[in-house]
Amino acid sequence: MKKLILLGGLWLTCAATAFSNDGxxxxxxxxxxxxxxxxxxxLNSKTGSKDKSVAGYRLSVKYDGKFRAISADNLLLLESQGMKKGELRAYKYxxxxxxxxxxxxxxxKTIMVEQLxxxxxxxxxxxxxxxxxxxxxxEDFRQVTLLVQDFNPEVN
Structure with missing residues (x-):
């Protein structure tokens, strides 16, 4: 009986967490x-002078439906930002x-590509x-890339 109660409590905790993340x-x-x-x-903004309360930007775009393997330049850029080799494996496209x-x-991230x-x-x-x-x-070439954190198909 205790196992059943613990299992039920764990399920409710997981459900509440999922709901709060999707709410x-x-x-x-x-x-x-x-x-x-x-x-x-x-593209005209300077990262160094960026407001610390700003984690990134919202950008309204159109989805083209095409994808390709991630470029070597973007992989190096992700690595220069402190991402570990294990984390880089999540970015294939x-x-x-x-x-x-x-x-x-x-x-x-590959999992987001599939969802998109x-x-x-x-x-x-x-x-x-x-x-x-x-x-x-x-200094000779300012490479800027936008890393997609999440997407919302419900554009207002």
Whole structure:
């Protein structure tokens, strides 16, 4: 009987955690820490002077439906940000999005790629929650990449 009660308690805890991560609080928190921006303003921003309360940006884009293996440049950039080799294995693909007439190949965790493909069709709008990655040590070439943290297909 005790095992049954413990199992039931564990199940309720898991259900409550899943609900809280998928509820409105999750999106409200992301909206607070990821201000809405356009591609031009993100590319013109300086990471060093970034507001510490800003974790990234919300970017409204169109999903193109194409994907490719992650580029060597983006893998090196992820590694330069402190990601360990084990964490890098989660990033196998870049997804093609369109924003302001430009193509954006953005790295995304494989598990999110699969979910994105289930939820969206080609040319559908999507709201991306991104982190700006750049290597400030490269003076001759400023490489900037947006790492997709999450997405919301319900664009307002």
């Amino acid at each position: 409105n609080d999750y999106w409200e928190r992301l909206n607070r820490t990821h201000p809405e921006a356009n591609l031009t303003s993100i 870049e997804i093609l999005f369109l924003s302001e007439g430009q193509e954006l190949w953005l790295p995304m 493909q289930l939820e969206l069709q080609k040319d559908e709008p999507v709201l991306l929650y991104t982190t700006v990655l750049e290597n400030p040590e490269q």
